[in-house]
Amino acid sequence: MSRDRSLSVGERVDRARRLGLTFARVYLRIRSHRFMARRLRPSDMAERWQALHRTNAEEIYDVAVELQGLILKGCQFASARADILPKPYQQVLGLLQDRVxxxxxxxxxxxxxxxxxxxxxxxxxxxxxxxxxxASxxxxxxxxxxxxxxxxxxxxxxxxxxxxxxxxxxxxxxxxxxxxxxxxxxxxxxxxxxxxxxxxxxxxxxxxxxxxxxxxxxxxxxxxxxxxxxxxxxxxxxxxxxxMHGLKISRTAALGEAGVDLKAVMTTLIEVFAEMMLIRGFFHGDPHPGNLLVEPDTGRLVLLDFGLAKELPEQFREQVMHFAAALLQGDVDAMGEALIVLGFETRDGRQESLHEIAALMLRVAKEIREQRRVDPETVAKLREEIPDRIRENPIVRIPHHLVLVGRVLALLTGLNAGLGAKVDFLKLLMPFVLGVPPARGGER
Ligand SMILES: Nc1ncnc2c1ncn2[C@@H]1O[C@H](COP(=O)(O)OP(=O)(O)O)[C@@H](O)[C@H]1O
Ligand SMILES: [Mg+2]
Missing domain, CATH: 3.30.200.20 (Phosphorylase Kinase; domain 1)
Known part of the structure; x- marks a missing residue:
């Protein structure tokens, strides 16, 4: 076992090559299936896609287990995105969250x-x-x-x-x-x-x-x-x-059988993250299912793995709060202003583009609120509806302090999709944004 030493250049090149080859194979398989779907239209195309996803997921799993390090961390993150990822990837790569x-x-x-x-x-x-x-x-x-x-x-x-x-x-x-x-x-x-x-x-x-x-x-x-x-x-x-003793939060069937109220767990999760990010300015940065347990007998949420935590500088925390307040009030101008002050940039560098993006975000939030969920179909539908002006002028720079905020939001959205708990995110955020966090747990 190699002790704490850096990789040689040769070893680094080897890792990059192994990863590159896997990526190329996965990509080519997807391309050839797309071709088949469009040109040959076999009647069993849906099964063929599922089989392909499984093959790809297994190959990615193997390379993640072999190479470990950041590659494994990246796959853990991807596996938690139930809102955008086909099931086979969630199932196979989900093992990397705690079953390496x-x-x-x-x-x-x-x-x-x-x-x-x-x-x-x-x-x-x-x-x-x-x-x-x-784990990783x-x-x-x-x-x-x-x-x-x-x-x-x-x-x-x-x-x-x-x-x-x-x-x-x-x-x-x-x-x-x-x-x-x-x-x-x-x-x-x-x-x-x-x-x-x-x-x-x-x-x-x-x-x-x-x-x-x-x-x-x-x-x-x-x-x-x-x-x-x-x-x-x-x-x-x-x-x-x-x-601690608990079941991984993504084991919804087992938790349901134990009588756990998944909606209450999801509510706790959102409140806890709202408090950390919006009020305290210090938050757990890695809420993938491997780091969240639920005690089956009490229904309590167990937070684990605090290695990746983030301190938000005070003016960032305030601006994030402004953004959230503007979102809740449906104030597109104020949302756009907050994005500008936070340091987001679009391709054309014009501030108006950020206002357009703010308008899109508001629409997405409304849609999600009405549907009460984010699943791959909703995401695909919303993606198709993005106006061309925004497609041509996407965000090209994200302030580094907010990279982890984005990561946490992505993981929480994935969890919400996976749990199928249908909680109203925005309603839960309201009291935090108004500065009056809700009465604490217990009475639920
Ligand atoms: N205090 C604990 N009690 C019970 N199980 C734990 C505890 N801490 C971690 N685990 C289990 O070990 C796994 C790996 O721990 P974690 O801190 O997440 O490591 P890593 O930083 O490698 O992800 C967790 O996913 C969880 O299943
Ligand atoms: Mg972990």
Whole structure:
């Protein structure tokens, strides 16, 4: 097992090639199916598409498991987009959220002992060799402390820091190349934000602090919990926390059978994220289903994985709030102004274009509100209706502080589609925007 070292140039080229070949194969398969659908029109085309999606998803899964690092993280994100992605991708790539093939136990033992500076048995009464789950940066084992407390131990993959550094270099090179070909869109804010966040995500001492800060926001709510941290056993690569018990939020059938009210869970989720983003200016940046559990007996939402958290500078938080207020009031001018002040830019650089985009956003919000859901059909329909003027002048620059806001909104929309909970997003946001957060949980 390679210890924390950067990838050589050769290794980086190898990763890029492996990824490029997969991408090319997936793309060519889609092209050939499109051709078949248009020219040959076989009667079983729908099944053929499903079979193709499955083949593609399996190939992407294999390459993500083999290469790990940022590639795996990217696939986790994609897998959570139930609003736009065909089912087979959601099912196969969804395994990457918490079911990555784990490292062998000797690797885990070695890391734990290195981090604690003593034999595993001196810190834990018992330590299960089989992990509870394994994801992109770490695997998590159940264990018992010397005093009998049940804990979850998050063990960072030893080679992950090197992989991520190499991937960031590759991504920068790729985005620079794309920037030359496609001069319009400024991708650099995306890479800059990623580059700034990744090292923090690999520091579990930082993750522990994030978890406690966010836990403090919700102390008086009884519908959401964050695992408590055991600082004395936590290091940069080892995080020991309260053991939580729950089902992944995307397991809707099992949760429904257990009598959990999914609409109430979704309401909690939206309120909690509205409070973090709009009121506190500090939020969990990675709400994919692997990081959200629901306790079947209490229906409480469990937030996990605080590695990727974001502090919004105060003036950004205020402008995001202005934007949300304008959206709720249906004030297109004020929405456009907020987009301009936030630093969005369109291709033609004209401020009027942002006002047009604001008008489109308002229409989309209304549509979603009426339908009470976002599913692939609604998204496709809305996409077709985009006016040509906006198609020709899309947004070409997103302020880097808002990259994670966009990511969170995308993940929450995906979750809402997956849960089929049909909550009224906008109505839930109203009290936060007015500055009077709703009475806390409990009475629901
Ligand atoms: N405190 C906990 N109690 C129970 N299971 C946990 C706990 N923390 C994490 N897990 C499980 O481990 C998985 C990986 O942990 P996570 O913190 O999300 O790691 P990563 O940063 O690699 O995504 C989670 O998806 C969840 O299934
Ligand atoms: Mg995770």
């Amino acid at each position: 093939p784990p490292h062998d136990f000797p690797v885990v033992r070695e890391l734990v002992e290195e981090e604690l500076g003593r034999p595993l048995e001196e810190a834990f009464q018992s330590f299960s060799e089989r992990p509870i789950a394994a 940066l770490a695997q998590v084992h159940g264990a018992t402390l010397l005093d009998g407390t049940q804990v979850a131990v998050k063990v960072q993959y030893p080679e992950i820091a090197g992989l991520v550094r190499g991937d960031l270099k590759n991504l920068r090179a790729l985005f620079r190349a794309v920037g030359w070909l496609e001069r319009d869109f400024d991708l650099m804010p995306l890479v800059d934000e990623l580059g700034a966040n990744m090292p923090r995500e690999l520091d579990f001492v930082n993750e522990a602090a994030n978890a406690e800060r966010i836990a403090s926001f919700f102390e008086d709510r009884d519908d959401v919990v964050v695992p408590r941290i055991h600082h004395e056993l936590t290091t940069r690569r080892l995080l020991v926390m309260e053991r």
